[in-house]
Amino acid sequence: MNLLKFLPIFLFINLFTGNLFAQEVSLLPYPQKITFDNGFFCANKFLSVYIDAKPGEKKNIRQNLQQLGFPLKYTSKRAAQLIIEKNNLNYPVNNKDAYSINIDSDKIRITSNTSAGQFYALQTLLQLSRISNGIISFPKLEIIDNPRFAYRGFMMDVSRHFFDTDFLKKQIDAMAHFKLNRLHIHFTDAAGWRIEIKKYPLLTELAAWRPEPSWKKWWFGSRRYVLQSNDSAYGGFYTQKEIKELVRYAADRHITIIPEIEMPGHSEEAMAAYPFLACDNVNFPNGDVCAGKESTYIFFENVLDEVIKLFPSEYIHIGADEAGKRAWKTCSHCTERMKKESLANVEELQAYFIKRISDFLQTKGKKLIGWDEITERKIPENAKVMIWRNEENALEALQNGNSVILSPGEFCYLDAYQDAPLTQPEAIGGYLPIEKIYSYNPFSKIPSNFHNLISGVQANLWTEYIPTTEHAEYMIWPRLMAISEVAWTEPQQKSWIRFRANAIDKNACLQSTGINAFDLKTEKGKRPESADSVYHFAKGKTVTYFTNFSGSYPAAGTTALTDGLRGNWMYNDKRWQGFIGAKGMNVTVDLGEVAELRKIVCGFMQSAGAEVYLPEHTEILISSDGKIFSSLQIQQQSVDLSQPLCFRNVVWEGNKSARFIRFIAVPGKKYGGWIFADEIIVNPQ
Numbered sequence: 175m176n177l178l179k180f181l182p183i184f185l186f187i188n189l190f191t192g193n194l195f196a197q198e199v200s201l202l203p204y205p206q207k208i209t210f211d212n213g214f215f216c217a218n219k220f221l222s223v224y225i226d227a228k229p230g231e232k233k234n235i236r237q238n239l240q241q242l243g244f245p246l247k248y249t250s251k252r253a254a255q256l257i258i259e260k261n262n263l264n265y266p267v268n269n270k271d272a273y274s275i276n277i278d279s280d281k282i283r284i285t286s287n288t289s290a291g292q293f294y295a296l297q298t299l300l301q302l303s304r305i306s307n308g309i310i311s312f313p314k315l316e317i318i319d320n321p322r323f324a325y326r327g328f329m330m331d332v333s334r335h336f337f338d339t340d341f342l343k344k345q346i347d348a349m350a351h352f353k354l355n356r357l358h359i360h361f362t363d364a365a366g367w368r369i370e371i372k373k374y375p376l377l378t379e380l381a382a383w384r385p386e387p388s389w390k391k392w393w394f395g396s397r398r399y400v401l402q403s404n405d406s407a408y409g410g411f412y413t414q415k416e417i418k419e420l421v422r423y424a425a426d427r428h429i430t431i432i433p434e435i436e437m438p439g440h441s442e443e444a445m446a447a448y449p450f451l452a453c454d455n456v457n458f459p460n461g462d463v464c465a466g467k468e469s470t471y472i473f474f475e476n477v478l479d480e481v482i483k484l485f486p487s488e489y490i491h492i493g494a495d496e497a498g499k500r501a502w503k504t505c506s507h508c509t510e511r512m513k514k515e516s517l518a519n520v521e522e523l524q525a526y527f528i529k530r531i532s533d534f535l536q537t538k539g540k541k542l543i544g545w546d547e548i549t550e551r552k553i554p555e556n557a558k559v560m561i562w563r564n565e566e567n568a569l570e571a572l573q574n575g576n577s578v579i580l581s582p583g584e585f586c587y588l589d590a591y592q593d594a595p596l597t598q599p600e601a602i603g604g605y606l607p608i609e610k611i612y613s614y615n616p617f618s619k620i621p622s623n624f625h626n627l628i629s630g631v632q633a634n635l636w637t638e639y640i641p642t643t644e645h646a647e648y649m650i651w652p653r654l655m656a657i658s659e660v661a662w663t664e665p666q667q668k669s670w671i672r673f674r675a676n677a678i679d680k681n682a683c684l685q686s687t688g689i690n691a692f693d694l695k696t697e698k699g700k701r702p703e704s705a706d707s708v709y710h711f712a713k714g715k716t717v718t719y720f721t722n723f724s725g726s727y728p729a730a731g732t733t734a735l736t737d738g739l740r741g742n743w744m745y746n747d748k749r750w751q752g753f754i755g756a757k758g759m760n761v762t763v764d765l766g767e768v769a770e771l772r773k774i775v776c777g778f779m780q781s782a783g784a785e786v787y788l789p790e791h792t793e794i795l796i797s798s799d800g801k802i803f804s805s806l807q808i809q810q811q812s813v814d815l816s817q818p819l820c821f822r823n824v825v826w827e828g829n830k831s832a833r834f835i836r837f838i839a840v841p842g843k844k845y846g847g848w849i850f851a852d853e854i855i856v857n858p859q
């Protein structure tokens with residue numbers, strides 16, 4: 175595979191004046207400390223280079239330098255224009271990725287204590303270089319840089335759809351350029367087992383293949399597996415040989431691959447291949463392997479034994495999320511195990527399962543990572559917790575002394591829409607524009623005494639709705655750049671305006687290397703109605719609820735419907751207020767005095783995948799005393815699923831006077847589901 179060329183495409187420097195300002199340098203992630211000087215280092219014909227590194231590392235550095243796209247000449251330290259050295263940087267020990275770059279008129283000096291630091295310095299140098307008329311130039315400056323977090327990760331789900339190693343290498347190249355250093359691969363799940371295990375060949379002969387390429391059709395259809403030899407087989411897996419090569423490829427770019435083998439839930443495919451793993455030996459629709467049988471533990475230990483040999487990573491991810499544990503309650507093996515080990519319930523049985531696997535990993539010199547469900551009972555010592563739900567779950571782990579990786583869905587799930595959903599390919603849900611990711615402060619909910627236990631940040635790409643490599647790249651880039659800067663750059667150096675300009679520049683570089691990045695320049699952004707506050711007569715007025723809003727989607731609570739804020743694209747944006755149940759929404763706004771009414775509007779939304787539907791029946795009533803109401807308008811409109819995501823304003827216009835306005839919105843009988851409303855607007859200005 176060709177080396178990617180990450181040279182900047184736009185020339186921002188004003189060569190005429192020689193002035194260079196901070197905002198004109200396109201660096202991503204932005205360094206911690208940068209001091210500009212006037213002028214440039216320039217070289218023509220060639221750049222002479224001296225490298226102080228071990229032979230293997232030297233080869234990698236030379237490969238990186240080739241990306242400058244300029245002739246190089248390797249020479250002695252005294253004669254070199256570019257000097258790359260080790261062991262010269264006076265930096266705290268924990269900053270093993272730290273480096274410095276010093277560029278003056280005739281020399282460029284790179285120093286770092288480690289090869290990783292040298293590598294990151296080179297990525298910065300690549301971003302600083304310009305070639306014009308056969309001259310390579312770098313702005314005179316000094317950079318002293320180190321990452322905010324040691325763990326800067328990305329997770330790729332290769333189970334729901336399969337992505338080959340060429341695709342992964344391409345992402346690794348780009349990740350490394352933006353100084354990310356962990357690739358977590360979700361190798362196993364119901365939709366396919368993707369890693370060769372020599373002791374259990376059926377995992378990849380049968381459970382890596384299905385008759386339906388589309389996950390959605392398969393999951394809501396047959397959920398069957400087929401042999402690889404079947405004509406309709408869709409899927410794939412990585413051989414151990416391919417894995418070894420991929421691990422080496424990533425390591426050359428200072429990226430550690432962390433394998434995830436899911437257990438005890440999300441394991442339908444393992445049970446399809448080896449039914450003895452199921453509680454009743456045949457039935458696997460609920461996804462959990464039997465936690466009672468000894469044979470289950472032996473199976474996973476054997477699998478992990480092979481996995482451990484392939485991945486030098488200190489940590490092995492074992493999933494542990496979303497186990498339903500339903501079958502465990504009645505399974506004779508599981509109940510027997512609970513009795514024998516004095517476990518009070520199936521939750522404790524899950525904790526026992528995790529502890530046994532953790533102990534096994536420790537005997538092999540490895541540590542466990544699990545999703546935040548492992549905080550629900552006693553967390554194994556040394557285990558690292560990956561937070562995906564509410565960040566409050568981190569506190570349990572931190573108080574217990576466990577370290578934590580933050581990847582909360584609200585900021586880190588790249589399977590959500592990145593732009594106005596109506597303009598985008600169908601996504602599984604949620605709206606997560608790059609600006610919101612960039613705004614993430616991992617310490618915002620973590621008390622300062624626990625900051626040292628936060629290893630870092632990770633973005634996740636779940637691929638249920640993402641069947642192709644092009645689509646995957648579209649969802650990853652440029653949003654992963656925002657995670658890179660959240661994980662690398664201290665908050666005081668962050669600037670959304672500067673970052674966005676840099677991301678557009680880097681996006682063009684990615685696109686030129688064949689990565690199908692989303693075009694940030696065309697971003698539509700938030701729902702126009704939600705951009706500004708609405709001024710209207712009912713704003714700030716009291717609302718009385720005759721049906722309660724849901725505690726899960728309260729928005730601003732009792733003030734939500736008259737706070738002047740319209741909802742964004744998604745029902746969970748804390749502006750839309752949710753009502754569940756056949757009675758829907760029934761509220762009264764008290765205007766405080768009898769007033770002339772010219773216009774009444776209430777906004778509703780539909781997000782059919784989440785069972786949020788437009789109301790089928792709406793009624794507006796008015797009253798002067800709050801006791802006797804007269805009906806102003808009734809509307810009936812059946813739910814139309816041809817537009818899964820849509821919005822509707824229910825509007826009345828006329829000339830009346832009243833003090834109280836009652837708004838009723840009821841769901842249709844056929845679908846039921848949720849009603850979501852954002853604002854009751856009266857006489858908008």
Ligand SMILES: [Zn+2]
Nearest residue numbers: 453464505508
């Ligand atoms: Zn069982």
